[in-house]
Every structure is written in C-alpha cells, then in structure tokens.
Amino acid sequence: GEVDYHETVDSTNDVALAHCRRRAVDGPLLVLAAQQTRGRGRGANSWWSVAGSLTFSLIISPTGLGVSQERWPQASLTTGLSVCLALDHVVPGIRSALKWPNDVFLNGGKVCGILVEVAEGSTQSLVLGIGINVNNSFVDAPPELTTIATSLADATGREFDRTEVLIALLKQFETQFRRLAANDPQLPADWLQRCALRGLTVTIETPTHRTTGRCAGIDPQGALVLETVEGPERFFGGVITSFE
Numbered sequence: 126g127e128v129d130y131h132e133t134v135d136s137t138n139d140v141a142l143a144h145c146r147r148r149a150v151d152g153p154l155l156v157l158a159a160q161q162t163r164g165r166g167r168g169a170n171s172w173w174s175v176a177g178s179l180t181f182s183l184i185i186s187p188t189g190l191g192v193s194q195e196r197w198p199q200a201s202l203t204t205g206l207s208v209c210l211a212l213d214h215v216v217p218g219i220r221s222a223l224k225w226p227n228d229v230f231l232n233g234g235k236v237c238g239i240l241v242e243v244a245e246g247s248t249q250s251l252v253l254g255i256g257i258n259v260n261n262s263f264v265d266a267p268p269e270l271t272t273i274a275t276s277l278a279d280a281t282g283r284e285f286d287r288t289e290v291l292i293a294l295l296k297q298f299e300t301q302f303r304r305l306a307a308n309d310p311q312l313p314a315d316w317l318q319r320c321a322l323r324g325l326t327v328t329i330e331t332p333t334h335r336t337t338g339r340c341a342g343i344d345p346q347g348a349l350v351l352e353t354v355e356g357p358e359r360f361f362g363g364v365i366t367s368f369e
C-alpha cells in the first residue's frame with residue numbers, strides 16, 4: 126500500500142477524504158501525520174494533536190479488502206477490536222477493552238479514539254481514523270483528563286516505538302477486516318468479549334431520547350443492547366453519557 130506522510134495537517138481524515146474525492150484509491154492508503162491542527166472526533170475531543178501520540182487514517186477501498194457495504198456499519202467495532210488485539214502484543218498483560226461504539230480503554234482510561242467515515246468518490250471507500258495515545262502522558266494533565274484518558278506510556282511507565290505500534294495495528298486491521306469481509310461468525314463474539322460496558326448501568330443519548338439500562342453487550346449486528354424497564358432495547362448510534 127501507499128503512505129502519505131505529513132509533518133502537520135489539519136486532520137488525517139480530511140486528507141484521506143480529499144484523496145478519495147480526487148481519484149479512485151484502489152489499494153490500502155495510509156495517511157500519517159506527526160501533528161494535526163484540527164483533528165476531528167466525536168463530541169469535543171481535543172487531545173488528538175499532541176506530540177507522542179499516533180494519528181493516522183487508513184483508506185479501505187471496496188476493491189481492497191472486499192468488505193461489502195452491508196458490513197460497513199460494523200467497521201467501527203472491527204477497528205476497535207483490531208486496536209485491542211494489537212495492544213495485546215504491544216502491552217502484553219494489560220487487557221484493553223472496547224467502549225461501544227468507538228473507543229478503546231486501557232486501565233479504565235481512554236487510550237484510543239476511532240472515527241470511521243465513508244468517503245465519496247467515483248466509488249465509496251471507508252476511512253478509518255485512529256488516534257492513539259502512545260508516549261504522551263496524562264499524569265500531569267488537568268484532573269478532568271487524568272481520570273478519563275491514558276496512554277501506553279502512562280499504563281506501563283515506558284516509552285514505545287510508534288512505528289512498531291503502527292505496524293502491529295496495520296497487521297490487525299488486515300486480519301480483522303478480512304474476517305469481516307468473510308462474515309466470520311466468531312467476530313461478533315470477539316467484540317462482545319471485549320465490551321467494556323457489559324454488566325454496567327449505561328445512559329445513552331440519541332437525538333430524540335435518553336435511555337438508561339443495564340448493558341447486556343453488543344449484538345451480532347453491532348448494536349448496543351440495554352436492558353431497560355421496558356425490556357431490551359438496541360442502539361445503532363448515540364452517545365454514552367454515563368456508565369458505572
């Protein structure tokens with residue numbers, strides 16, 4: 126595959142979307158940046174431009190790994206699972222977990238955020254945007270960040286070679302997206318096993334509703350399942366506003 130490296134960009138996802146608009150990207154294409162000035166996330170995340178973190182976007186074209194469009198709704202969870210499995214190699218002994226729909230947690234703090242977008246071009250492609258806290262630290266950060274965010278360095282007390290972390294991630298993306306393309310029936314079981322919210326009381330907000338319930342896990346379609354007073358409810362989107 127190709128690599129498009131930038132010292133500084135606004136957002137690697139924006140660069141990736143622009144590539145797809147300009148031309149048909151048919152192999153995997155990696156957009157990598159040392160620094161982002163306007164990294165985008167869900168909500169108001171702002172820690173994705175820090176030195177020591179790893180920020181990149183990977184374009185997966187329909188001809189590339191052959192993930193048919195009906196499976197694209199599962200791309201976020203597949204990306205998150207890939208990050209968890211890569212972290213198993215990078216930080217053995219510390220179990221990472223998936224916070225539906227697109228965060229990866231380590232030791233109770235967010236270590237990675239994922240923003241999956243669909244790129245419009247002559248054909249549609251998937252853009253997997255990843256921000257992972259590697260050598261940046263939250264130990265001296267404001268208390269509201271220290272309690273919710275972490276990095277590989279914070280979790281282990283040592284520094285990492287970001288290229289090695291990137292390679293471990295890319296290997297897992299390839300393996301896990303092939304499983305998604307092949308409709309591997311074990312894949313949903315793997316998300317479920319990594320689900321950080323299972324068993325917790327979760328509040329989710331959609332544009333029209335706010336619902337609280339005990340999380341029963343993630344179903345095979347990728348929906349979050351909450352046991353509410355009115356019975357089980359499935360969510361395909363929404364923002365988790367609390368979990369305990």
Ligand code: BTN
Pocket residue numbers: 135136137138139161163164165166167168170173180181182227228237238239240254255256
């Ligand atoms: C989130 O936690 O809300 C998602 C954050 C995703 C950040 C990554 S950094 C690389 C890529 N480019 C962006 O602009 N965003 C994603």
